[in-house]
Amino acid sequence: MTRTRYASAAALLGAALLFAPTAYAAPKKASTSTTRKAKASKVAETRRVAVLASGPHADAARDVLEAELNRRPARYEVVPESAVRAAASRLDVDPRQPAGAAAVASELGLNAVVVADTSTVGKKPQVRITVRNGKDGKALASPAAAKPATAKAVPAAVKRQWTALERGLLKSRAPEAAPAPVQPAAPVEPEPSVTPAKPLAETPAPAKAPDAEPVRKPVAAEPKATKPRKPEEAPALAQAGATSAPIVEGALGFKLFGRSLRYKDDVFGVLRPYTLGTDVGGLALPGAPQVAGDVTVYPLAAFQQGALARLGITGSIDQSFGLKSTGSTGAVSYPTTAREWTAGLRYVMPFGEAQRYGFEVTGAYGMSTFRIDAVDGERPLDLPNVEYKTAGLTLGLRAALSEKFDFNFRLGYQHPLDSGELSSDAWFPRMSAGAVTGSATLAYRLNRIVDVRLKADLRRYFFKFNPEPGDPYVAGGAVDQYPGLSLQLGFRY
Template identity: 75%
Template sequence: MKTRNRFASVTALLGAALLLAPAAHAAPKKSARTTQAAKKKAAKQADVRRVAVLASGPHGEAARDALEAELARRPARYEVVPESAVRSAASRLGQDPTTPAGASAVAAELGLSAVLVADTSTKGKKPQMRLTVRNGRDGKALASPAAARPATVKLVPVAVKRQWTALEKGLQKSRAPDPAPPAPVEPEPPLKPATPVVEAPTEKPATPPAKPPVTEDKAPVRKPVAVTPKPQDKEKDPEDSQVHAGVARRPPLVEGGIGLRLFGRSLRYKDDVFGVLRPYTLGLDVGGFALPGAPQVSGDLTVYPLARFKQGALARLGLTGAIDQSFGLKSTGSSGAVSYPTVAREWQAGLRYVMPFGQAERYGFEVTGTYGMNTFRVDPVNDERPLDLPNVEYQTAGLTLGLRAELSQKLDFNFRLGYLHPLSAGELNSDTWFPNASMGAVTGSATVAYRLNSVLDVRLKADLRRYFFKFNPDVGDPYIAGGAVDQYPGLTLQLGFKY
């Protein structure tokens, strides 16, 4: 009996083993090597840090290129976020991304681990470059090595390489802000079970009454509702917003230009009763309008003395001045036999205030108040000069309104229109000519500039200055005429600068 029981037990164990063996053989086993590689891959992806570079100052472009090149050489550690995306996010949030609060706000918006700030502003007369790594989680400075002083733009990459070890230590300590928790999903109210419908009994006696439908008490199955992520704004094209775009820019300390100006002059009288007043033209006469052709040296300069010490309204207030000086000019008398040396000069000085507006302050409205003098004088030869051509010396006080705009990364546009009030006109409103004259003047210009780098540009400007007179003559005056127009068109090519 015991032998039979033992035999039955052994038989049962063998049967169970035969049934479980195929199932164990069919279950796939993950190799230890595959699991370890997946863990390494996940850890490697988690170590990649999103980093953005923000650069400013005269060497900002070179510093940004050098820092982004160092980050791009280490793709397993860093992912470079375009500066335009950071500037755009900072503009939406109304923050300065170079400050601790602004850096953390922008990092939370874009998921940045660190913001690398490069400030290449000068200290005194020497250029310097200060680099700072700001933590994405709280905006604190994780690394800020001593400022380097590259003498030229070409030495900026060398300075970046020397400081890279300290910068990378800070970058490895950086952490991205914690993601915001998803919005809770409110549970749907439970559905009440449907009320059973009882059918009325039929008159057929042979057919049994229908049974009421059986309803289940199970709660309805609800599908999980996915939380729709908040759409991120598309990154803007760097062509539309620069280095410069997103936050309020630091106003320049000085801007101006110097170059060659070609100008013309046409003086025309109206209602000359006796026909004795001689018109004057300098340049090619086209229908009474003189085309620019006489050379002048042209220069202008605007200094904003408070731009380095203040932020806000007073930083945009500047002292401005300009001068145009002719050379090698000659004028002929009525007979054309004698050439007389001629001097054409204009200068003005005053105050200019610039009010930036628009996205990233790409536009600006400017108001300029000036006092100036415009001289056109024919000098005598052997103590004689043309008596039928009055020398003019306009002393004016003027107000000019302007609009400046950045059309693209390389092109700037400036348009100005103003009114000049002549305080004097030289001989033209003297007792010898027209003592009762009333006068006014308007001026306008349009400038297109092509930026060569962050400091220099090439400018082409077309301008026109027009004086108009009403003579109001009396009986007995030496000359009788209703009025006159004295206008000066110009075309200028300059090398401009802004720092």
């Protein structure tokens, strides 16, 4: 009996020792599964993400990024870009930079800010996307920039970078909320000691209540007087008066000019062409000396700054000196005079930033003379003296290229009213004529008033003779042109 009891006790002890390790290992398996569930819940948590796009293709980049995020509603919650920009404006930060992204994320509770930059680098547009962590603003993902040609190529560029972007998004963390400050416990005041009541006869008379202080109305604080902002200084171009209305402007200097007279369809071959200067392809290069000057006075500019202040009276004169012309044999030199003058009205209309540009309209009457004087009562009869009296309109454009350089271009049409001997009965009485003028001037300003100018100009007269049988000369037409090159000292006041 006793031996049987010992055998039963031994069997129970062996079973306990056998199953004890299994029972002890069970909690470890439970711990591993709990860890996996925690990791899965951590990955599956919804992240608040905002997209911030800039550049010429910002709309396309924002749309495709938000579409990719909205396709995964269990992972991401999209915060509107307007909320990010409003928070950045309140905080006065740049959300594209690490510090600014962290500040905006803390304000809006964002896990990440996706920054898309579609600006142009060099001549190639690009799409560069960066995922910034909401906790500290650091870049969690920044794939190599793609280079689309148009906005239509942006979606493909974003999708090529999406895998790398999502890896960064899954690493993002929201900023930790700042712990609420612990309020110190208020000290417990000791209860006041209670004094025994005095008999009624010994109770002192109640003290007189103090007069209530008069109620003072709050006085509004006077705003501090702010200094008026000084107007920004006008650009140097405007200070230089590139297109402002001066009282007077003009130029005076030295000019080289040339002349070439060529006939067309000379039936009998008796019309003699004329060249003053070196002939290059039928055009005489400037070589003869002249004194050239012009002046424009704006009489109302001293009294007002309105539209009439830009209406001016203009005039110019070119006068040659020391010219000689030879006859057909070349044996005799004849004194020669070349002169041109004009007078008229000019109106300048400024436009552009700081009135850097001006449009000119000039109406003028003028006369251009080229005369070969006689020697001993004789002069070349095969060279007609011309005296062109013209009236016409000239359009111009003036521009301040920089703080030192100005440019002026003019182009006009002149109608000849008279041509001197060339339109007389002895030459071509039934002729019709026209003329065009052009000039280009580059000026270098020495100071606010004085400048140095280099000017190139051309006058070209063209004729149709309309000959009939019996005329002394028979030709289809002619071209008489005068190129010039001037160096002048200009002024504006």
